[in-house]
Amino acid sequence: MAKNYLFLISSFIAGFSLMTVELISTRILAPYVGTSLYTWTSVIGVILFGISIGSYFGGKLIDKYKSAKTIFYFFTLSSLSTAFIPTLVAKTQFLVLVDFPIQIIIVLISLALFFLPAVFIGAIYPALLKFYSEDISSIGKKSGGLSALWSVGSIFGVFLTGFYFIGYFGSNFTLFIIAAILFINGLFFYFPKIKTLIVLIVILSGAIYLPQLVRGQSNDIFSDESNYYNIRVIDANSDIFGKIRTLFLDFDSHSVEGLEKQSLNNHTEIYPVFSAFNPDIKEILVLGSGSGLMAKYLSKFYKDSRVTIVEIDPKVVKVAEEFFDLKSYPIKIVVSDARVFLAKNSEKYDLIVNDVYNSFISVPWHLTTKEFNDLAKSRLNKGGIYAVNFISALVGGNADFFKSMRFTFQRTFSNYQIFSFGFLPTKGQNIILVGIDDDIQLNPLGLKEKLKFLENGEFLSSVLMTKKFSDDNSIILTDNFAPVEKLMVPLINDYFLSYAKLYYPLLF
Numbered sequence: 130m131a132k133n134y135l136f137l138i139s140s141f142i143a144g145f146s147l148m149t150v151e152l153i154s155t156r157i158l159a160p161y162v163g164t165s166l167y168t169w170t171s172v173i174g175v176i177l178f179g180i181s182i183g184s185y186f187g188g189k190l191i192d193k194y195k196s197a198k199t200i201f202y203f204f205t206l207s208s209l210s211t212a213f214i215p216t217l218v219a220k221t222q223f224l225v226l227v228d229f230p231i232q233i234i235i236v237l238i239s240l241a242l243f244f245l246p247a248v249f250i251g252a253i254y255p256a257l258l259k260f261y262s263e264d265i266s267s268i269g270k271k272s273g274g275l276s277a278l279w280s281v282g283s284i285f286g287v288f289l290t291g292f293y294f295i296g297y298f299g300s301n302f303t304l305f306i307i308a309a310i311l312f313i314n315g316l317f318f319y320f321p322k323i324k325t326l327i328v329l330i331v332i333l334s335g336a337i338y339l340p341q342l343v344r345g346q347s348n349d350i351f352s353d354e355s356n357y358y359n360i361r362v363i364d365a366n367s368d369i370f371g372k373i374r375t376l377f378l379d380f381d382s383h384s385v386e387g388l389e390k391q392s393l394n395n396h397t398e399i400y401p402v403f404s405a406f407n408p409d410i411k412e413i414l415v416l417g418s419g420s421g422l423m424a425k426y427l428s429k430f431y432k433d434s435r436v437t438i439v440e441i442d443p444k445v446v447k448v449a450e451e452f453f454d455l456k457s458y459p460i461k462i463v464v465s466d467a468r469v470f471l472a473k474n475s476e477k478y479d480l481i482v483n484d485v486y487n488s489f490i491s492v493p494w495h496l497t498t499k500e501f502n503d504l505a506k507s508r509l510n511k512g513g514i515y516a517v518n519f520i521s522a523l524v525g526g527n528a529d530f531f532k533s534m535r536f537t538f539q540r541t542f543s544n545y546q547i548f549s550f551g552f553l554p555t556k557g558q559n560i561i562l563v564g565i566d567d568d569i570q571l572n573p574l575g576l577k578e579k580l581k582f583l584e585n586g587e588f589l590s591s592v593l594m595t596k597k598f599s600d601d602n603s604i605i606l607t608d609n610f611a612p613v614e615k616l617m618v619p620l621i622n623d624y625f626l627s628y629a630k631l632y633y634p635l636l637f
């Protein structure tokens with residue numbers, strides 16, 4: 130029979146593997162359903178459900194078949210179910226196109242991909258305990274020891290996966306490594322007296338090459354995984370705009386640039402508007418890079434200005450520089466979280482543009498709150514401008530997020546304007562709130578006429594909202610309470626299917 134230390138090591142490895150799979154699961158789901166609170170909720174719930182089922186039936190099976198080989202089978206099944214996750218991803222993509230609420234879609238995909246690995250890994254603990262605590266008088270100590278090593282393994286899994294594996298190896302490669310480790314661990318229960326070095330070499334060698342079979346998509350001109358996103362750059366042809374290049378961060382088409390026709394008449398072309406509020410803009414801060422299109426427009430239009438981009442993901446910056454020509458512009462780039470940057474730096478700006486959360490799936494809630502708006506205002510010069518871009522509807526059942534964003538925004542900026550880049554007010558579209566740190570109120574109708582004299586003025590005048598909006602059912606978003614996922618659910622459920630149908634052929 131295996132020595133006692135093998136049970137402790139096996140408990141460590143099982144805990145390590147489970148937590149690694151759990152963290153990677155959100156990265157695997159991100160290209161399809163984003164990384165919202167609903168993604169994390171579904172993943173954690175499904176894995177806990179799987180562990181509970183595995184623990185129960187694992188205990189029953191080890192009582193019925195008290196053999197070390199049973200432990201080997203649990204490890205082997207854990208290994209196989211983990212190794213097949215990347216393959217199953219392709220088989221579950223169709224669920225993105227099912228006309229279900231987004232929460233149901235995420236749960237179904239999570240069940241298909243992660244339930245069985247959680248079941249089989251969950252079955253390992255009672256099997257190990259059965260052999261390790263044969264002396265019932267010390268079962269408390271033995272159970273505590275196994276549990277402690279499981280938890281320590283989980284801790285290592287969290288830190289190594291979050292800080293190292295995903296960023297350096299990617300999700301698929303890491304899953305194959307975990308599958309190999311689980312299988313090799315199981316072999317010691319099947320062949321306790323046989324050296325497994327040869328098997329180890331064979332499996333790890335295969336793990337190096339197998340991920341190549343599932344990497345990349347034929348439409349990509351670039352595809353990589355960072356600590357924050359699954360990043361893809363795709364070229365396509367548009368009937369209206371000709372050849373376009375799109376930057377996808379997870380499942381979101383974050384930036385679209387025309388390769389033939391420069392003007393796409395989208396929200397990034399709002400840049401001349403700011404000159405109507407402040408004709409002497411010198412210092413500009415753009416929160417969020419994407420392809421850098423907004424910053425590039427600002428740099429060209431405000432010729433004597435100094436433009437700084439704050440972007441949390443250094444790989445996104447490299448992609449923008451290489452594939453979207455960002456490096457050709459005199460733009461300073463700082464790698465940091467937007468809120469952390471503003472909190473740590475007291476420099477003042479004439480214009481701050483928050484273009485961080487144009488996603489309709491995953492919204493960084495900490496950049497929506499009144500506290501963040503107040504922080505941004507404190508970094509403006511007198512007469513400075515703060516603009517925030519987000520996706521919502523203007524009216525109707527899909528407008529909950531807009532209502533609360535506007536309601537919160539006006540608590541900081543009493544002098545503000547609304548620009549909406551959409552065809553139907555009830556549908557999802559880019560909305561930009563522009564707040565001015567000045568007491569001089571501009572009449573929307575007068576501003577509408579003024580905008581017509583700017584570059585692309587007719588278009589900009591057409592997207593300025595002059596109507597009054599109701600505050601009904603609006604809440605102030607704060608650091609203590611900002612339920613952005615709840616507010617976005619109606620829009621996501623209404624818009625997600627049509628969005629998926631539009632981009633699914635391009636992405637998958």
